[in-house]
Amino acid sequence: MNLFKKIIPILSAVLAIAVQILVPRSSLHPQSKPYFTYVLIGILSVYLIFFIASFRSKKLNEKLVYRGYFIGGVILFFNILNLLTAKLALLPILYFPSLDRVFGVMAEEYDVLIKCILYSLRLLGLGIFFGALIGIITGICLGFSKSFSYWISPVIRILGPIPSTAWIPLVLISFPSAVSASAFLVGLAVWFPTTLMTSSGISNIQNSYFEISGTLGAGHLYQVFKVGIPAAMPNMFLGLFNGICSSFITLVTAEMIGAKYGIGWYINWQKEMLSYANVYAGLIIIAVLFSVLITLLFRVRDRFLNWQKGVIKW
Amino acid sequence: MVGEIIIDNAVKKFMSADGDEVVALNGINLDIKPGEFVSLIGPSGCGKSTLLRLIAGLIFPDGGRLTLDGKEIKKPDCERGFMFQNHTLFPWLNIYDNVAFGLRARKIYKEKKHNVDEYIELVGLKGFERSYPHQLSGGMCQRASLARALVGHPKVLLLDEPLGALDAFTRMNIQDEILRIRKEHNMTMIMVTHDVDEAIYLSDRVVVMSARPAKIEKVVSIELAHPRARSNPEFLKYRGEILKLLNYGGKITELEYYL
Numbered sequence: 329m330n331l332f333k334k335i336i337p338i339l340s341a342v343l344a345i346a347v348q349i350l351v352p353r354s355s356l357h358p359q360s361k362p363y364f365t366y367v368l369i370g371i372l373s374v375y376l377i378f379f380i381a382s383f384r385s386k387k388l389n390e391k392l393v394y395r396g397y398f399i400g401g402v403i404l405f406f407n408i409l410n411l412l413t414a415k416l417a418l419l420p421i422l423y424f425p426s427l428d429r430v431f432g433v434m435a436e437e438y439d440v441l442i443k444c445i446l447y448s449l450r451l452l453g454l455g456i457f458f459g460a461l462i463g464i465i466t467g468i469c470l471g472f473s474k475s476f477s478y479w480i481s482p483v484i485r486i487l488g489p490i491p492s493t494a495w496i497p498l499v500l501i502s503f504p505s506a507v508s509a510s511a512f513l514v515g516l517a518v519w520f521p522t523t524l525m526t527s528s529g530i531s532n533i534q535n536s537y538f539e540i541s542g543t544l545g546a547g548h549l550y551q552v553f554k555v556g557i558p559a560a561m562p563n564m565f566l567g568l569f570n571g572i573c574s575s576f577i578t579l580v581t582a583e584m585i586g587a588k589y590g591i592g593w594y595i596n597w598q599k600e601m602l603s604y605a606n607v608y609a610g611l612i613i614i615a616v617l618f619s620v621l622i623t624l625l626f627r628v629r630d631r632f633l634n635w636q637k638g639v640i641k642w
Numbered sequence: 643m644v645g646e647i648i649i650d651n652a653v654k655k656f657m658s659a660d661g662d663e664v665v666a667l668n669g670i671n672l673d674i675k676p677g678e679f680v681s682l683i684g685p686s687g688c689g690k691s692t693l694l695r696l697i698a699g700l701i702f703p704d705g706g707r708l709t710l711d712g713k714e715i716k717k718p719d720c721e722r723g724f725m726f727q728n729h730t731l732f733p734w735l736n737i738y739d740n741v742a743f744g745l746r747a748r749k750i751y752k753e754k755k756h757n758v759d760e761y762i763e764l765v766g767l768k769g770f771e772r773s774y775p776h777q778l779s780g781g782m783c784q785r786a787s788l789a790r791a792l793v794g795h796p797k798v799l800l801l802d803e804p805l806g807a808l809d810a811f812t813r814m815n816i817q818d819e820i821l822r823i824r825k826e827h828n829m830t831m832i833m834v835t836h837d838v839d840e841a842i843y844l845s846d847r848v849v850v851m852s853a854r855p856a857k858i859e860k861v862v863s864i865e866l867a868h869p870r871a872r873s874n875p876e877f878l879k880y881r882g883e884i885l886k887l888l889n890y891g892g893k894i895t896e897l898e899y900y901l
């Protein structure tokens with residue numbers, strides 16, 4: 329049974345390759361090199377390497393067994409999509425280009441795309457770093473200082489829900505460069521959920537933790553750093569997670585202002601030119617970037633919060 | 643090390659949810675001698691925890707004065723250790739770091755490092771230093787929080803139903819541990835409990851409180867030598883007396899009856 333689960337992805341990939349080779353392309357779709365086949369072969373070879381290695385590593389084996397259905401399912405999904413577009417042309421051709429062309433964009437325009445990725449990463453890096461940093465600091469101040477909370481909470485409630493597009497005019501005249509303006513927008517998107525989750529995390533801490541630390545001789549500042557922050561850490565990570573989600577949502581908007589490169593900018597541009605194959609290629613890249621970043625965040629979280637194992641699950 | 647507590651006419655009022663005033667303590671007078679073990683016992687809601695929290699400095703009286711060795715109690719302090727019913731160990735710290743927390747907070751960890759190991763061993767948790775609280779049983783956590791409260795050598799240890807959540811055997815074991823620690827370090831201990839036997843087994847004096855109005859009903863001095871046998875006729879006499887004060891006198895023959 330477990331072996332079967334591990335074999336599913338292989339079957340699914342072989343099936344997709346067979347369809348790709350045996351079913352003829354619909355004449356409505358333009359000619360293109362079979363990039364989708366290359367991708368499938370690539371995925372299949374990488375998977376096979378893991379598959380073979382899994383007979384030696386128990387941990388890897390468990391992982392593959394667990395992910396078997398999922399990987400197989402995803403490949404099947406693309407297989408069906410491929411049938412509906414390139415093979416049978418059942419979906420509107422303009423909006424649903426063939427997968428060959430979507431992957432073709434990545435292969436043929438890689439120089440532009442890599443530049444775009446680097447520009448976007450710089451923007452995200454700046455925005456997420458400052459947004460998260462300031463968010464955590466604001467959240468801690470809100471959680472611990474009554475007077476800070478008295479003055480600042482209403483401001484946050486007003487600023488938080490304003491959509492980032494609405495900021496564009498104001499940001500354009502207040503920042504010296506397009507990069508700093510865009511980074512501000514991304515940072516703002518990260519700042520809001522981080523602040524909110526951090527401060528709510530702190531206000532939800534059991535009061536007895538503070539009481540007990542007082543009777544152990546901890547001063548106020550020591551309590552902030554050694555009780556408040558660690559106890560609110562799970563919530564901070566939740567805030568960061570939400571923040572990174574909204575930073576990606578904001579990316580496209582942020583790159584509307586005077587950007588020279590960037591994935592968001594690329595998507596905007598290609599959308600206007602109605603080249604949907606390029607738009608999808610951009611979206612796939614964003615999705616991959618996002619999942620890499622989130623995986624990184626989870627790694628960091630597991631590092632910091634290994635005491636949580638078995639206490640909280642999320 | 644001394645640890646004399648004088649409670650002089652302490653009054654504490656609370657606001658209830660519908661805005662009425664609740665008098666939780668109505669003029670409590672009690673002198674606790676250095677090194678004495680005092681138990682507070684009484685019906686639920688009679689203000690035992692409130693009194694203990696006043697002594698800890700976690701809350702403040704609306705009238706009267708509380709002093710420790712002549713100094714007025716104004717804020718929580720490492721002179722007065724506290725232990726709650728549920729262990730309140732910090733879940734993000736392992737047992738060692740939990741026990742060392744107070745020493746680190748007071749910046750005396752370097753000099754007193756050896757105490758951490760000593761107390762972990764004393765409460766029988768050697769080998770569990772690297773475990774996190776959620777990996778230990780309730781009794782082990784309670785031992786760890788006892789070690790955490792003791793390691794800074796407080797003058798006074800305040801215990802709010804510290805063993806209430808434990809099974810009878812673990813409870814008796816930890817009771818003996820508490821007695822041993824007290825003998826060794828001669829610290830003042832004040833414990834809230836619902837268990838009449840526990841109060842008699844451990845205490846020099848048992849303070850029986852009554853609810854509405856919240857005040858001290860009677861202070862019973864237990865004049866028995868340690869170790870005390872729970873089935874000794876003297877012991878049972880004290881038991882009957884206290885149960886009677888708590889209006890459970892009629893049930894004195896039913897030995898298994900606790901509050």
Ligand SMILES: Nc1ncnc2c1ncn2[C@@H]1O[C@H](COP(=O)(O)OP(=O)(O)OP(=O)(O)O)[C@@H](O)[C@H]1O
Pocket residue numbers: 656657658664665666685686687688689690691692693
């Ligand atoms: N923070 C508070 N706000 C309002 N009322 C309170 C507060 N703390 C305690 N009280 C009230 O004071 C009274 C005494 O409470 P306390 O917790 O001291 O009782 P207790 O004797 O410890 O009871 P138990 O044995 O159930 O723990 C109760 O009527 C309670 O409702």
Ligand SMILES: [Mg+2]
Pocket residue numbers: 690691692802
């Ligand atoms: Mg209580």
